[in-house]
Amino acid sequence: MTATEIAPAPRRIRPEISPPTLLRASATIVWRNLVHIRRMPEMLLDVTVQSVMFVLLFAYVFGGAIAVAGTDYKEFLLPGIMVQTMVFSAAIVAMGLTSDLQKGIVDRFKSLPIPRSAVLVGRSISSLIHSSIGVAVMAVTGLLIGWRMRNGLLDAALAFLLLLLFGFAVIWLGIWVGSLMRTVEAVQGFMFTVMFPLTFVANTFAPPESMPSWLRAIAEWNPVSAVTQACRELWGNGLPASADAAWPLQHPVLMSIAWSLVLTAVFAPLAVSAFRRRSRD
Amino acid sequence: MTVAPAVEAVELAKHFGANRAVDGVSFVVPSGTVLGLLGPNGAGKTTLVRMLTTLSVPTSGTGRVAGFDIREQPNDVRRSMGLTGQAATVDEILTGRENLKLIGGLYGLSRKYVRETTEYLFDRFDLTAAADRAAKTYSGGMRRRLDLAVSLLAAPPILFLDEPTTGLDPHSRSGLWEVLRDLVREGTTLVLTTQYLEEADHLADEIVVVDKGRVIAAGTPTQLKDRAGQASVVVTLTSAADLDDAAELMRSQSPEVHVEPGSRRLTAKADGLGDMTRIAAVFESSGIAIDDLGLARPSLDDVFLHLTGHRAEVLPGADPTTQGVPQ
Numbered sequence: 009m010t011a012t013e014i015a016p017a018p019r020r021i022r023p024e025i026s027p028p029t030l031l032r033a034s035a036t037i038v039w040r041n042l043v044h045i046r047r048m049p050e051m052l053l054d055v056t057v058q059s060v061m062f063v064l065l066f067a068y069v070f071g072g073a074i075a076v077a078g079t080d081y082k083e084f085l086l087p088g089i090m091v092q093t094m095v096f097s098a099a100i101v102a103m104g105l106t107s108d109l110q111k112g113i114v115d116r117f118k119s120l121p122i123p124r125s126a127v128l129v130g131r132s133i134s135s136l137i138h139s140s141i142g143v144a145v146m147a148v149t150g151l152l153i154g155w156r157m158r159n160g161l162l163d164a165a166l167a168f169l170l171l172l173l174f175g176f177a178v179i180w181l182g183i184w185v186g187s188l189m190r191t192v193e194a195v196q197g198f199m200f201t202v203m204f205p206l207t208f209v210a211n212t213f214a215p216p217e218s219m220p221s222w223l224r225a226i227a228e229w230n231p232v233s234a235v236t237q238a239c240r241e242l243w244g245n246g247l248p249a250s251a252d253a254a255w256p257l258q259h260p261v262l263m264s265i266a267w268s269l270v271l272t273a274v275f276a277p278l279a280v281s282a283f284r285r286r287s288r289d
Numbered sequence: 290m291t292v293a294p295a296v297e298a299v300e301l302a303k304h305f306g307a308n309r310a311v312d313g314v315s316f317v318v319p320s321g322t323v324l325g326l327l328g329p330n331g332a333g334k335t336t337l338v339r340m341l342t343t344l345s346v347p348t349s350g351t352g353r354v355a356g357f358d359i360r361e362q363p364n365d366v367r368r369s370m371g372l373t374g375q376a377a378t379v380d381e382i383l384t385g386r387e388n389l390k391l392i393g394g395l396y397g398l399s400r401k402y403v404r405e406t407t408e409y410l411f412d413r414f415d416l417t418a419a420a421d422r423a424a425k426t427y428s429g430g431m432r433r434r435l436d437l438a439v440s441l442l443a444a445p446p447i448l449f450l451d452e453p454t455t456g457l458d459p460h461s462r463s464g465l466w467e468v469l470r471d472l473v474r475e476g477t478t479l480v481l482t483t484q485y486l487e488e489a490d491h492l493a494d495e496i497v498v499v500d501k502g503r504v505i506a507a508g509t510p511t512q513l514k515d516r517a518g519q520a521s522v523v524v525t526l527t528s529a530a531d532l533d534d535a536a537e538l539m540r541s542q543s544p545e546v547h548v549e550p551g552s553r554r555l556t557a558k559a560d561g562l563g564d565m566t567r568i569a570a571v572f573e574s575s576g577i578a579i580d581d582l583g584l585a586r587p588s589l590d591d592v593f594l595h596l597t598g599h600r601a602e603v604l605p606g607a608d609p610t611t612q613g614v615p616q
């Protein structure tokens with residue numbers, strides 16, 4: 009197409025194609041998703057500036073009005089808000105997946121000799137990284153305003169692992185929703201409608217003891233509460249759940265793991281079959 | 290021993306509910322040739338290509354690409370072909386170069402090969418200057434070329450192109466045609482869809498015309514044109530006022546004369562050059578002034594009209610007078 013064009017090129021030698029393993033293909037897709045974040049740091053606003061704002065708003069605006077037994081409100085708040093950030097992974101993965109489906113990127117990937125699950129695995133891992141950046145930002149913010157982890161390194165690390173495990177579980181919900189919906193706007197609307205009650209009707213921002221009894225029951229059985237309670241206990245932020253709290257809050261670490269497994273068992277098959285169905289046309 | 294065809298469709302069908310988007314299509318593309326899938330909007334071209342490239346699962350029937358069954362051996366199919374879809378599927382956030390790096394990584398190609406081939410392809414597609422810019426800053430034509438470069442990274446012996454020149458200006462279009470002809474010279478088999486007859490005529494060895502999910506005609510461009518019937522003599526008068534006299538005159542020479550009311554054009558069925566010279570002679574002696582007189586063979590547009598009952602799209606920017614002659 010330019011003056012540089014010369015005699016017909018000889019047939020190029022076909023290169024060695026070594027179809028990548030699931031791990032390598034996923035790693036390549038993660039690389040691509042992280043380049044996106046690097047190019048558009050504003051993608052991180054939801055888990056950074058927004059979360060910090062949440063921490064500060066709740067700590068200083070509502071903090072005085074919400075009484076928490078046995079601890080300062082900031083100590084109580086931080087674990088809850090970190091769990092909320094992890095739950096938002098579902099929205100992040102759903103929006104990313106829908107966008108890739110909409111723009112034909114998934115079609116491009118599907119035309120290549122890679123395991124098709126690499127699209128989902130890559131998306132999930134980069135979304136977990138995305139949320140983890142948010143959790144890290146919040147931990148730093150927390151440390152600055154007086155939140156502490158008081159039970160040693162091992163328990164502290166276990167709490168972060170539980171957060172990741174829970175993030176992994178809710179990501180399946182995100183993949184399911186992302187595969188069912190056609191536009192990023194629809195996903196965003198739907199996810200935020202679901203995520204807010206899910207993270208507020210819980211022990212994240214206020215102790216459930218003060219809620220009407222029916223709401224309290226829902227809040228205490230909410231998986232988000234178990235994970236929040238587990239983090240609080242592992243980090244030594246406040247007292248154990250009150251004696252009349254529901255069973256999950258009496259055994260929060262165990263229940264965090266159990267809830268993560270249950271959510272995965274329910275949503276992973278739904279997500280995979282919705283993605284497959286979407287991939288057939 | 291016969292050479293296995295590069296691409297084969299065997300009674301391929303895809304139904305979306307009650308909509309039979311593709312309804313039993315078969316064709317064979319010999320290695321090293323170009324097949325043009327020609328059809329209007331909604332004919333099922335994209336659906337056909339998506340099935341053959343394993344993006345979509347057929348409702349029934351099957352196909353083979355490089356000898357591999359699209360249902361049974363999808364991964365081998367994916368390894369053997371490249372695809373440039375109807376909508377460009379480049380990653381807009383990544384730079385042009387990063388787009389190729391991404392796809393190279395997913396093919397498991399060596400970094401060295403990807404680097405060198407990127408240089409080569411960008412040079413060939415005039416993208417070198419934009420290589421390190423985000424693809425979202427590319428024009429439509431550049432995006433198409435980047436998309437094509439991505440499809441060619443692994444030097445696939447078989448390439449599917451879904452409406453490769455839709456949305457390109459005439460200059461970019463002819464540039465792309467040149468690139469595609471080069472690929473064919475190198476031995477690549479092409480399957481391309483188009484709504485433009487001129488494009489199919491230019492590039493394809495064999496044309497399959499699809500409409501409403503079915504094959505309505507197939508053959509070489511010449512064979513298809515022959516099917517649309519005879520040649521005709523087209524006369525353009527200097528003055529529209531002579532239209533009736535001219536029509537009278539031409540009817541004495543040809544059994545079938547078509548007049549476009551309000552225009553200066555008349556068309557008469559003709560058998561060939563002999564008829565044309567005779568008509569030229571009677572105009573000469575009659576004294577009716579004419580601007581132009583010529584023999585027109587049926588264009589693929591006529592073929593299209595003849596086969597489907599409606600006209601195909603006209604290439605934007607194409608000279609309308611070179612498109613079909615009314616019969």
Ligand SMILES: Nc1ncnc2c1ncn2[C@@H]1O[C@H](COP(=O)(O)OP(=O)(O)OP(=O)(O)O)[C@@H](O)[C@H]1O
Pocket residue numbers: 289305308309310311328329330331332333334335336337375484
């Ligand atoms: N995913 C889908 N779900 C439902 N119907 C579909 C789907 N994809 C295509 N169709 C329908 O199948 C028919 C054929 O569409 P297709 O895209 O294959 O046509 P086409 O020949 O490529 O048209 P165009 O020239 O406009 O690209 C159309 O009626 C279209 O609405």
Ligand SMILES: [Mg+2]
Pocket residue numbers: 334335336375451452
């Ligand atoms: Mg199409």
